[in-house]
Amino acid sequence: MKFRQRRSEDPEINLIPFIDVLLVILIFLMLSTTYSKFTELQITLPVADAEKLKDRPREIIVAVAADGRYVVNSQPVEGRAVELLSAAMSQAAEGRADSVVIVSADAAAAHQAVINVMDAARRAGLSHLTFAAQANAQ
Secondary structure: OOOOOOOOOOOOOOOHHHHHHHHHHHHHHHHHOOOOOOOOOOOOOOOOOOOOOOOOOOEEEEEEOOOOOEEEOOEEOOOOOHHHHHHHHHHHHOOOOOOEEEEEEOOOOOHHHHHHHHHHHHHOOOOEEEEOOOOOOO
16 A cells, blocks of 8 residues: 655645734724813913003003012012012002003913912002013014
8 A cells, every 4th residue: 555645735824813803802992992082271362462562651560480489660579478569569559540560470480470460469459450472473
């Protein structure tokens, strides 16, 4: 009896089951993942206009530094308390209620520092408040 030698075949990798398993895993991950959408505030920021300054009867310029220090009309305020700032603003207003408070805050200043200026202006009886902005160079 003569036996034939069998030819050895090269092993072959079948990719179809592998792709099926990957698709099942992908579908599972897509279904189990939660997508959270963060709530956003839709706000419109003011744009600075480079028009000429209007003639104002009395201006009180309050500068707020990045570290929270205050300067009222080029005079530094000792301390960061609202009461001290309010007293400095009252002194700068010299009893005139029609004075305009211009808040010039550093971009890195804390929001609380700007809120303190607004609160001090209210305590000093100054109701006209505006914010300084840098003109947009285009």
